[in-house]
Amino acid sequence: MKRKIIMSVxxxxxxxxxVLIYHTCFQSxxxxxxxxxxxxxxxxxxxxxxxxxxxxxxxxxxxxxxxxGLQRLSAKVKANKEDRELMYEFDAxxxxxxxxxxxLEEDNVALSNQYDKQILEQMSQYIMDYGKKKGYDLxxxxxxxxxxxxxxxxxxxSTEVTEFINDKYKGIE
Amino acid sequence: xxxxLLSACGGPDNAGRKGFSATAxxxxxxxxxxxxxxxxxxxxxxxxxxxKTKELNEIQYKMCYLPKQTMAYMELKDEAYxxxxxxxxxxxxxxxxxxxxxxxxxxxxxxxxxxxxxSAAEYNERVNYMAFKMQDDIFLIQGKDTLxxxxxxxxxxxxxxxxxxxxLAFDDKKFDKENEFTIVYDDQLFHKGYIKYNYRPKQLIxxxxxxxx
Numbered sequence: 055m056k057r058k059i060i061m062s063v064x065x066x067x068x069x070x071x072x073v074l075i076y077h078t079c080f081q082s083x084x085x086x087x088x089x090x091x092x093x094x095x096x097x098x099x100x101x102x103x104x105x106x107x108x109x110x111x112x113x114x115x116x117x118x119x120x121x122x123g124l125q126r127l128s129a130k131v132k133a134n135k136e137d138r139e140l141m142y143e144f145d146a147x148x149x150x151x152x153x154x155x156x157x158l159e160e161d162n163v164a165l166s167n168q169y170d171k172q173i174l175e176q177m178s179q180y181i182m183d184y185g186k187k188k189g190y191d192l193x194x195x196x197x198x199x200x201x202x203x204x205x206x207x208x209x210x211x212s213t214e215v216t217e218f219i220n221d222k223y224k225g226i227e
Numbered sequence: 228x229x230x231x232l233l234s235a236c237g238g239p240d241n242a243g244r245k246g247f248s249a250t251a252x253x254x255x256x257x258x259x260x261x262x263x264x265x266x267x268x269x270x271x272x273x274x275x276x277x278x279k280t281k282e283l284n285e286i287q288y289k290m291c292y293l294p295k296q297t298m299a300y301m302e303l304k305d306e307a308y309x310x311x312x313x314x315x316x317x318x319x320x321x322x323x324x325x326x327x328x329x330x331x332x333x334x335x336x337x338x339x340x341x342x343x344x345x346s347a348a349e350y351n352e353r354v355n356y357m358a359f360k361m362q363d364d365i366f367l368i369q370g371k372d373t374l375x376x377x378x379x380x381x382x383x384x385x386x387x388x389x390x391x392x393x394x395l396a397f398d399d400k401k402f403d404k405e406n407e408f409t410i411v412y413d414d415q416l417f418h419k420g421y422i423k424y425n426y427r428p429k430q431l432i433x434x435x436x437x438x439x440x
Contacts, residue, residue, distance in 0.1 A: 098420060172420035179283050225279065225409055225423035 082191035085211040086202055087181065089195045095216040096177055098223050102169040109165060113158045120151050180219035187218075259435035263300060266437055270297055277431070279424045282333055286342070286417055290410055290424040291327045293394075294434055295320035323377060323396040324404060324431060328365070330416070331390035338387045342417070353416060357381045357391060364415050367397050369408040374401050404431050 093099055124147055131137070131144045185193045193211070196202040221227035261269060270277050271291065278291040293301075299316030308316075332339055340353045362379035378396035402408060405428060412422040 101421070168418065169420075172418065175284055176420055222281075223421075223423060225281075225425035 083189055084192045084194070085190060085209045086194040086196050086205050087215050088210065088212040089197050091212045092181075092216050092219070093173070093177065095220070096173065096223070097220045098176055099173050102173060106166060106169055110162055113162065117151075117155055117158060120154065124148060124151050176223060177219060180222040181215055183222060184215055184218045260438045261435045262438050263296075266435060267297060267300065269435055270294060276427075281422055281424075283419045283422070285333050286419065287329075287331045287333050288412065288414075288422045289327075289329045289331070290412075291329075292426070292431055293325040293327055294431075295325075296434075296437060298325055322399055324399055325378075325394065325396045326410065327392060327394055328412070329390055329392045335389050337389055339389050339391050354383075356416060357393065358383070361393060361416070362395070364413040365395060365410070366413075367402055367408055367410050369402045369406065372402065374398070377401075405429055 124144075127140075127144045127147055131140055134140055181193060181195075184190075193215075194202055194205075196205070218227060269275055270293070272278065273280055277294075278289060280287060280289045282288075295317045298320040299313055302316050303313060330339060332342060340350060340357075344350055358381045361381065362376055365376060365379075367374040367376075374397055376395040377398040378394070380394045382392040382394070384391070407428050408426055410424045410426070414420060414422055
């Protein structure tokens with residue numbers, strides 16, 4: 055009787071062992087996220103986009119007002135073609151306008167790059183946190199550019215990830 | 228009373244000091260009753276969510292709420308004190324909500340303010356920023372209201388340390404402590420963007436009772 059029990063246990067072990075080995079070695083937990091979708095749904099991106107727009111608009115308004123002043127001066131110059139002093143003043147203001155315009159455009163690009171970097175940094179960190187929390191071995195990012203040619207939709211965790219990274223960002227998670 | 232700075236997040240470093248009283252002191256309203264050392268540990272424990280940690284690329288940002296009991300204890304811990312003195316100290320800290328905000332290198336070595344430094348001048352800029360400008364970049368948001376700290380202090384360390392600590396406090400009269408709010412740090416030190424910490428309704432109120440002070 056005892057021998058039978060030992061044999062049965064041994065047989066069960068033999069049957070279960072390959073399954074365990076298979077699960078341990080070959081059943082990695084893998085999923086993918088649609089990066090543009092996650093990026094678009096990330097609250098930080100929405101907030102910083104708004105903040106950027108405000109800054110860009112304020113700068114554009116400043117340039118508009120400078121441009122308006124320059125146009126008025128230009129009209130004066132046309133009306134007083136003999137006034138050399140006015141001409142010099144116009145040249146100086148025009149130069150100043152183009153310098154400022156160039157600087158503000160560069161500042162806009164720098165600000166946009168800075169925000170993008172911050173967004174990507176936080177997004178990547180929170181996706182990593184999600185992977186660790188949920189026990190993933192691998193989370194792939196797809197951008198529709200051929201880095202991931204095909205994956206079954208069941209492996210797409212973009213919605214869950216977006217929810218998680220937003221909670222993380224808001225300090226709720 | 229002097230504003231005390233905690234080098235850590237209210238850890239129970241000296242809770243076994245003399246003058247400890249066994250008298251039950253009901254300071255808040257939850258069912259749990261803890262002695263002082265356990266109360267301090269409870270507050271500092273991330274699982275209880277008064278202390279909240281975020282890590283972003285080698286930098287750890289930790290915001291920790293310090294109840295008035297913790298503040299009172301930190302003030303009195305080096306001397307024998309009575310229940311009455313403790314209650315007076317609690318009273319002193321009862322009009323503001325105190326938070327300890329610590330930035331640290333996750334690796335735990337090197338000097339935080341020298342992390343990713345571009346130039347020597349930048350180091351001084353960072354020190355000045357933490358001492359004088361950082362308070363403008365920290366704020367509490369509740370609904371549509373934004374509140375800046377009423378108190379802010381940078382704990383200057385004159386040695387190599389992988390962390391930097393500031394203490395800040397918000398005036399309780401200017402926000403509803405019992406309702407949800409978010410503390411935001413707009414990181415201008417390492418430029419990581421907004422770092423947010425959300426506190427749920429009643430989270431700062433539902434604390435364990437102290438069984439002794």
